[in-house]
């Protein structure tokens with residue numbers, strides 16, 4: 499990361515406590531296409547009938563507008579980003595603008611040629627969605643041979659020194675193998691692991707999840723599985739491979755998976771202050787988990803929208819709330835919670851400095 503990236507993070511850390519200072523955006527998540535080559539059990543994106551994609555000119559305008567209000571980090575996702583023919587042009591443009599660029603991928607399309615290009619473009623982070631090991635991963639990803647392709651892709655990333663992380667989605671199907679997934683970090687030579695709990699994503703893929711979970715506010719495990727989950731998390735307390743923020747997140751999993759809300763006072767989320775999510779049809783949302791559409795990149799200038807009364811009113815409402823008013827479901831969307839924790843100096847002090855002395 500460049501000094502300017504750390505500086506932008508520092509400004510956001512100050513912004514958390516002084517909301518009228520530095521109204522910059524720190525990061526932008528963009529789903530560049532709706533198409534995908536897999537059919538994962540926990541994801542609804544592949545069920546999209548329309549083949550939508552963000553064009554190069556639309557993304558270029560978006561990046562220019564967001565950079566004019568301070569953007570420093572661009573996270574590219576999808577669908578499967580490697581299925582977009584202009585992906586490398588997007589990366590090249592974002593890097594030219596000095597952005598930190600990450601790509602979330604299922605890893606199946608990472609061949610040697612593509613990895614060499616990623617290296618050449620100095621992409622900053624690849625997040626590989628590895629949900630399990632061997633045949634179990636294939637089962638969860640809806641196709642045979644996926645795990646093997648991920649291992650192959652990871653070997654190229656490792657060979658060409660492209661930094662990569664593992665990014666599993668934790669559900670009732672795979673929580674028992676969390677320790678195995680952590681071991682994969684060393685085996686595949688990844689930098690680290692982020693464990694994302696399954697959540698109800700309402701804006702682009704929610705329909706089927708919502709039907710499945712219609713009677714409750716969030717995903718709920720069976721009691722016997724919750725007990726096992728607590729045991730697994732306790733067994734990881736002294737694991738040095740996972741950092742204190744990931745541990746702090748893990749500690750909240752049992753409550754979240756028992757169907758309870760992790761409110762904003764208990765674990766921070768500052769998504770609307772530092773982040774925005776753009777769906778493959780151009781719709782703009784404050785985060786992954788909310789269906790509160792703020793605008794559309796084909797209709798609105800992003801920088802005007804980011805600084806608009808509409809956005810500021812939403813931020814005010816959000817800052818005062820204990821339970822997040824941006825969704826009616828329980829939300830523990832790690833994409834935003836984890837980053838929020840890392841940019842919140844008080845949370846980091848409480849969780850990583852003082853608790854470390856007492857043991858997590």
Ligand SMILES: C[S@@+](CC[C@H](N)C(=O)[O-])C[C@H]1O[C@@H](n2cnc3c(N)ncnc32)[C@H](O)[C@@H]1O
Nearest residue numbers: 540541576577578602603604627667695696697
């Ligand atoms: C939608 S995929 C797009 C990128 C790419 N196709 C991949 O699989 O990494 C991005 C990430 O979202 C995760 N995901 C999908 N649905 C989810 C849900 N309901 N809750 C939590 N994570 C989810 C996937 O496992 C993946 O890690």
Ligand code: SF4
Nearest residue numbers: 534536538541577604
């Ligand atoms: S998680 Fe990724 S790979 Fe799986 S269906 Fe969704 S978009 Fe495709």
Ligand code: SF4
Nearest residue numbers: 767769785787822829
């Ligand atoms: S708690 Fe969830 S719904 Fe609320 S802003 Fe954060 S990510 Fe969005």
